[in-house]
Amino acid sequence: MSEPNVVKTYGVEVERLAQTHYRATNPAGASLEFGAGEGLLSPVELLLAAVAGCTAVDVDVVTSRRGEPSTFRITAEGDRVNEAGASRLSDVRLAFDVAFPDTPEGRQAQAMVGRLVQVSHDKDCTVSRTVERPTNVTFKV
Known part of the structure; x- marks a missing residue:
């Protein structure tokens, strides 16, 4: 089997907003908050x-x-x-x-x-x- 070819690299930056509350942001600026708490995924x-x-x-x-x-x-x-x-x-x-x-x-x-x-x-x-x-x-x- 041949080695896979990298065709695109994906990435996000995760920033802490509060204890167990975070925001993931992609290079285009889209973001999503998540974590461990009420109302968060x-x-x-x-x-x-x-x-x-x-x-x-x-x-x-x-x-x-x-x-x-x-x-x-x-x-x-x-x-x-x-x-x-x-x-x-x-x-x-x-x-x-x-x-x-x-x-x-x-x-x-x-x-x-x-x-x-x-x-x-x-x-x-x-x-x-x-x-x-x-x-x-x-x-x-």
Whole structure:
């Protein structure tokens, strides 16, 4: 198997706003607050949102060319497990609730959803493919 080619580098900067309250900002200036507290998404929930959001974008880009969805929701869940004192997520599950109007264009878009979800999983979604494969994570202080 050949080595993968780096085609783009992604990055965010995380800044502490208060105890357990943070803001992630990308180079374009878009930001999202998260942390451990009331009204904030936790880092684990952000990971689940990223997995769901990646496939959401893949499906939405193609289907919305045919018609505007009447429903577009993805529920993402994962089980926190403990392995020898270390925790991680296991068995991440996505449930898609995507529907289009009963028009020729809507029916065409609806018929594509299952295949697009599969292609996203197998090829296009960087996030879920990263989660499913061993990925090096390094920390530098």
